[in-house]
Amino acid sequence: MNEPLQPVARLAGAVKRYGAQLALDGVDLVLRRGELLALLGPNGAGKSTSIGLLLGLLRPDAGRAELFGLDPQRIEARRRIGVMLQTAMLPPTLRVGELLRLTASYYPDPRPLAESAALAGIGDLLKRPYGRLSGGQQRRVQFALALCGRPELLFLDEPTVGMDIDARRRLWAAMRALVDEGCSVVLTTHYLEEAEALAQRVAVLDKGRVLSEGSVDELRAKVALSRIRCLSDLDAEAVARWPQVASASRAGGRLQIATSAAERVVRRLLDADPELRELEVQRAGLAEAFTELTRETAEQEAA
Numbered sequence: 001m002n003e004p005l006q007p008v009a010r011l012a013g014a015v016k017r018y019g020a021q022l023a024l025d026g027v028d029l030v031l032r033r034g035e036l037l038a039l040l041g042p043n044g045a046g047k048s049t050s051i052g053l054l055l056g057l058l059r060p061d062a063g064r065a066e067l068f069g070l071d072p073q074r075i076e077a078r079r080r081i082g083v084m085l086q087t088a089m090l091p092p093t094l095r096v097g098e099l100l101r102l103t104a105s106y107y108p109d110p111r112p113l114a115e116s117a118a119l120a121g122i123g124d125l126l127k128r129p130y131g132r133l134s135g136g137q138q139r140r141v142q143f144a145l146a147l148c149g150r151p152e153l154l155f156l157d158e159p160t161v162g163m164d165i166d167a168r169r170r171l172w173a174a175m176r177a178l179v180d181e182g183c184s185v186v187l188t189t190h191y192l193e194e195a196e197a198l199a200q201r202v203a204v205l206d207k208g209r210v211l212s213e214g215s216v217d218e219l220r221a222k223v224a225l226s227r228i229r230c231l232s233d234l235d236a237e238a239v240a241r242w243p244q245v246a247s248a249s250r251a252g253g254r255l256q257i258a259t260s261a262a263e264r265v266v267r268r269l270l271d272a273d274p275e276l277r278e279l280e281v282q283r284a285g286l287a288e289a290f291t292e293l294t295r296e297t298a299e300q301e302a303a
């Protein structure tokens, strides 16, 4: 029988206040080996605070934070992680290669410099002073610094902000390669397609609480809506009154319908308009699920 693996990182009932501001209100999170967990949530939800607790940069007011079963401030735990936060203060005059060498020297078994540079796509930047790089190039260097120590656990706080599409795709490929090696990753992002493409598990935070947690598919399944699009002359307002149609509208000449009963609505559409063309049916994506989940709690609170 397989023993359940010890979590690599854990928050248990974590509460954090900044003065009167309650930032985390009893958060439980578990990260297992070789898993990429995406932390999603609107601005101010508590994502960075959760990461701050796991890094030992902040201390919980109640509950616990653990890294590899240890206090996150212990050096034995810190040597096993790599970190890329939203802001990085790095000496602007140091060259990229020097920064990489220096950072790697803190770790017991670092990656060869060329390997770190290749993974982050910065092989051509090694001789450049850090301060003279573009914002997107600096983010790539920060990613290289996070992974150069061959960490078992990587914290990536909005890593692809400011990157062009090409750089973002490369970083996704690098994250996948690291996870394939057995590295665990905690990723925060506002790009839902990023979570959809990379995460084994997703936790949605809002107002300091975990609203929902599960695989991307499990989260999507919570929102049982499908989207139908087609070219048709049917009246959107009339379609909106059909049973099980949540909404119907017209956009760019296309009829767009959200429904909880796609098959039934498609049958009725085809009956009602034999000329109907370019029919598309899609399950709700993570973006819809996320909007729905956070809207529900906002409504409950308002009530």
Ligand SMILES: Nc1ncnc2c1ncn2[C@@H]1O[C@H](COP(=O)(O)OP(=O)(O)OP(=O)(O)O)[C@@H](O)[C@H]1O
Pocket (backbone or CB within 6 Å): 018, 021, 022, 023, 041, 042, 043, 044, 045, 046, 047, 048, 049, 050
């Ligand atoms: N140093 C601080 N002092 C006071 N309040 C803070 C501080 N840091 C965070 N907060 C508050 O705590 C709450 C959680 O913030 P946090 O930065 O963890 O959110 P987040 O989910 O990372 O947001 P974002 O998506 O904007 O990065 C917010 O209400 C924020 O205003």
